[in-house]
Amino acid sequence: xxxxxxxxxxxxxxxxxxxxxxxxxxxxxxxxxxxxxxxxxxxxxxxxxxxxxxxxxxxxxxxxxxxxxxxxxxxxxxxxxxxxxxxxxxxxxxxxxxxxxxxxxxxxxxxxxxxxxxxxxxxxxxxxxxxxxxxxxxxxxxxxxxxxxxxxxxxxxxxxxxxxxxxxxxxxxxxxxxxxxxxxxxxxxxxxxxxxxxxxxxxxxxxxxxxxxxxxxxxxxxxxxxxxxxxxxxxxxxxxxxxxxxxxxxxxxxxxxxxxxxxxxxxxxxxxx
Amino acid sequence: xxxxxxxxxxxxxxxxxxxxxxxxxxxxxxxxxxxxxxxxxxxxxxxxxxxxxxxxxxxxxxxxxxxxxxxxxxxxxxxxxxxxxxxxxxxxxxxxxxxxxxxxxxxxxxxxxxxxxxxxxxxxxxxxxxxxxxxxxxxxxxxxxxxxxxxxxxxxxxxxxxxxxxxxxxxxxxxxxxxxxxxxxxxxxxxxxxxxxxxxxxxxxxxxxxxxxxxxxxxxxxxxxxxxxxxxxxxxxxxxxxxxxxxxxxxxxxxxxxxxxxxxxxxxxxxxx
Numbered sequence: 105x106x107x108x109x110x111x112x113x114x115x116x117x118x119x120x121x122x123x124x125x126x127x128x129x130x131x132x133x134x135x136x137x138x139x140x141x142x143x144x145x146x147x148x149x150x151x152x153x154x155x156x157x158x159x160x161x162x163x164x165x166x167x168x169x170x171x172x173x174x175x176x177x178x179x180x181x182x183x184x185x186x187x188x189x190x191x192x193x194x195x196x197x198x199x200x201x202x203x204x205x206x207x208x209x210x211x212x213x214x215x216x217x218x219x220x221x222x223x224x225x226x227x228x229x230x231x232x233x234x235x236x237x238x239x240x241x242x243x244x245x246x247x248x249x250x251x252x253x254x255x256x257x258x259x260x261x262x263x264x265x266x267x268x269x270x271x272x273x274x275x276x277x278x279x280x281x282x283x284x285x286x287x288x289x290x291x292x293x294x295x296x297x298x299x300x301x302x303x304x305x306x307x308x309x310x311x312x313x314x315x316x317x318x319x320x321x322x323x324x325x326x327x328x329x330x331x332x333x334x335x336x337x338x339x340x341x342x343x344x345x346x347x348x349x350x351x352x353x354x355x356x357x358x359x360x361x362x363x364x365x366x367x368x369x370x371x372x373x374x375x376x377x
Numbered sequence: 378x379x380x381x382x383x384x385x386x387x388x389x390x391x392x393x394x395x396x397x398x399x400x401x402x403x404x405x406x407x408x409x410x411x412x413x414x415x416x417x418x419x420x421x422x423x424x425x426x427x428x429x430x431x432x433x434x435x436x437x438x439x440x441x442x443x444x445x446x447x448x449x450x451x452x453x454x455x456x457x458x459x460x461x462x463x464x465x466x467x468x469x470x471x472x473x474x475x476x477x478x479x480x481x482x483x484x485x486x487x488x489x490x491x492x493x494x495x496x497x498x499x500x501x502x503x504x505x506x507x508x509x510x511x512x513x514x515x516x517x518x519x520x521x522x523x524x525x526x527x528x529x530x531x532x533x534x535x536x537x538x539x540x541x542x543x544x545x546x547x548x549x550x551x552x553x554x555x556x557x558x559x560x561x562x563x564x565x566x567x568x569x570x571x572x573x574x575x576x577x578x579x580x581x582x583x584x585x586x587x588x589x590x591x592x593x594x595x596x597x598x599x600x601x602x603x604x605x606x607x608x609x610x611x612x613x614x615x616x617x618x619x620x621x622x623x624x625x626x627x628x629x630x631x632x633x634x635x636x637x638x639x640x641x642x643x644x645x646x647x648x649x650x
Contacts (some may be wrong), residue, residue, distance in 0.1 A: 126480070166476055166483035172491040176449045202500055203439055203473050204527045207399070210439035218445040227475055227500040229522055231529020249502055254477040256504020259550050263538045270538065277532050 105222045106243055107310070110194050111334050113159045115377075118370040120335055121362060122160035122196065122312065124342025125150065125182065126167050131347050133354045143171070143178035146354075148185055150346050153359035157366035160194035160338055161186060162312075183219045194338070195221045196312070200249060202227035208237035216244045223247055225290060225312070228274045232281055239283035245310075246287050250274050250302070253292025253315035275305040288312055291330070293339070296322060299329035308332055314340045323365075327372040335373070341365060378495045379516055380583070383467050384607050386432045388650075391643040393608055394635060395433035395469065395585065397615025398423065398455065399440050404620055406627045416444070416451035419627075421458055423619050426632035430639035433467040433611055434459060435585075456492045467611070468494045469585070473522060475500035481510035489517045496520055498563060498585070501547045505554055512556035518583075519560050523547050523575070526565025526588035548578040561585055564603070566612070569595060572602035581605055587613045596638075600645040608646075614638060 114120050125147055129137070132146045139145040151161065163182060168175035186193055197215040201224065202208065208226075215221045216238075223245035226238055238246040251261055251271040261271045268276075278287055288310040291302055302311070311330055316323050316339050323339065330337050345365070349357035387393050398420055402410070405419045412418040424434065436455060441448035459466055470488040474497065475481065481499075488497045489511075496518035499511055511519040524534055524544040534544045541549075551560055561583040564575055575584070584603055589596050589612050596612065603610050618638070622630035 164476070164480055164483075166474075166480045166487070169487040170483040170491065172487065173446065173449050173453060175487075176446050180446060198476075200476050200500070200503075201439075201473065203437070203471075204525070204529075207437055207439045210437075210443040214439070214442040214445065214448075218443065227473070227502050229500050229502045229533060230473075230525050230527060231532030231534070233527050233529040235529075252477070252503050254503060254506050256477075256506040256508075259504030260502060260538075260543065260547065261504070263543075263546065265533075265536045265538050265543065270533070270536075270543070273536065274533065 105194055107245070109192070110159065113192050113194070114335050117156070117159055117366070118373055119157055119159055119366040120337050120339055120369055121158040121365050122162050122338045122340040123150070123154050123158045123345055123362060124198070124314070124340050125161055125163040125346065126342045127163070127346070128167055129171070131350070133350050133352065135352060141178055141181065143168070143175065144181040144185075147178070147182045149355040150358050151186065151190065153355040154345065154362040155190050155193065157359070157362035158193075160196060162196040162198050162340055164198040164342070180219065183221065187220050194223065196247065197221040197224040200225050200227050202230050202234045204230065205233045205237055208234050212238045212241055216241045223288065225249060228278065235278060236282050239281060239286045241286075244286065247312050248274065248278055248287055248289050250289040251291050251298060253294045257292065272301070272305060275302065279306065290314065293322070293326050296325035296329055299326065303330060303332075308334070308336060310336050310338060312338045312340060316341060323368055323372060327376060331372070331376045339369070378467055380518075382465070383432065386465050386467070387608050390429070390432055390639070391646055392430055392432055392639040393610050393612055393642055394431040394638050395435050395611045395613040396423070396427050396431045396618055396635060397471070397587070397613050398434055398436040398619065399615045400436070400451075400619070401440055402444070404623070406623050406625065408625060414451055414454065416441070416448065417454040417458075420451070420455045422628040423631050424459065424463065426628040427618065427635040428463050428466065430632070430635035431466075433469060435469040435471045435613055437471040437615070453492065456494065460493050467496065469520065470494040470497040473498050473500050475503050475507045477503065478506045478510055481507050482513075485511045485514055489514045496561065498522060501551065508551060509555050512554060512559045517559065520585050521547065521551055521560055521562050523562040524564050524571060526567045530565065545574070545578060548575065552579065563587065566595070566599050569598035569602055572599065576603065576605075581607070581609060583609050583611060585611045585613060589614060596641055596645060600649060604645070604649045612642070
């Protein structure tokens with residue numbers, strides 16, 4: 105998907121919400137377990153109930169791989185459903201992949217071609233020749249982990265490298281890579297105040313911001329420090345939306361949560377655009 | 378697998394060879410493409426021809442994911458075959474995964490339980506709570522990327538963090554994690570001389586060394602700087618073995634390459650043990 109289409113969708117829906125499909129058989133409503141493919145049934149209902157309030161879906165691949173072949177089937181069906189019924193949605197494989205050249209190309213093909221995702225998250229540790237195989241794909245987007253929202257982020261990401269935090273070195277270095285205009289970045293919302301400095305390094309890149317809500321981030325702060333003329337933000341919510349209810353009303357409960365977030369985003373968009 | 382069993386196997390076979398199953402439909406002998414599952418047929422023949430010369434197999438998961446559902450099936454069959462016929466082999470999922478807590482646990486279950494691998498490679502960028510969910514599994518091994526053998530390794534891994542290279546910070550920091558005795562490390566053989574300093578930080582840990590041969594590393598140097606009393610080394614070769622021939626003799630050609638490496642390793646073991 106061209107970035108302009110994503111921006112147009114955001115402006116039309118007055119939402120920059122990404123719904124995380126971290127679908128877990130132990131957390132979905134028990135009545136769904138009788139279905140032939142409970143994961144897909146859950147995802148389908150969640151997507152139908154939330155699509156008008158969000159612009160992107162982000163399945164975390166771990167949740168599918170955990171179920172082996174069955175999980176992979178559920179993921180394929182989910183992506184086929186999204187691509188067929190809601191082609192305007194921006195789809196992100198939260199895979200956090202990263203390997204050397206030729207092997208990264210394999211991952212890129214798996215997610216960009218076989219599954220037809222618009223974007224994938226990648227880890228930066230292996231550097232240039234682990235990221236560029238992903239950015240080689242036109243109209244596909246590579247979302248590099250910069251500053252994550254977990255406690256372990258302080259182990260390495262915030263350590264000082266040549267006078268500046270490692271995550272800033274990651275931002276600066278990756279902007280020199282080939283097709284850097286196809287890069288986006290993961291920036292945890294629990295560190296919203298860091299966004300000001302991040303915007304000095306990547307003033308225009310889209311940021312995928314997890315951790316608003318459940319992990320304690322504030323939407324207001326994220327917008328204050330992170331929003332650009334072309335919005336430049338995708339704010340993700342997973343558990344807060346998809347597990348809003350564990351009963352038969354789970355889909356409408358998820359829709360209500362997504363709508364509430366969309367309305368909060370609409371209020372922010374009015375202030376900044 | 379207990380580490381003692383791996384060490385005993387190494388001593389018995391006089392080999393610390395790991396065969397990388399980077400199986401690629403574009404590179405396997407064309408006559409196999411008529412088989413129902415060419416990837417599994419190839420792997421099975423390679424395993425049968427090489428198992429007596431090696432102690433470990435390492436499928437790079439990207440090569441399987443690239444083929445979607447079919448690739449996942451081939452991986453499941455390969456692992457079932459290994460676990461059934463050659464249970465002494467140490468199996469490594471070269472997946473380079475890494476995510477937050479609960480999600481890393483999903484990946485750990487996928488590879489340690491669903492597929493029954495002995496070990497998995499993980500990326501360190503997200504820190505403690507992305508690694509410890511893997512080390513929580515008893516008799517399973519978590520192989521952290523420290524210093525990789527690609528050019529991009531110089532982007533971040535060798536940058537100076539608080540007076541020392543980032544990869545050394547990764548080594549030092551991870552040794553403080555819970556169940557650190559279940560950690561191993563990836564160290565690229567193209568930088569064999571670095572092994573001396575690495576051994577000062579992790580004197581006993583097993584190191585998975587890719588890049589001997591194709592990527593220019595020297596077995597002699599790796600042993601000189603990296604070998605411990607309990608060997609502490611797994612040296613991987615992928616393409617050099619599995620694509621030794623693209624004709625009907627591919628399996629015996631792979632066996633011969635594996636045997637040659639085993640013999641070189643036997644010579645080294647005699648010198649150091």
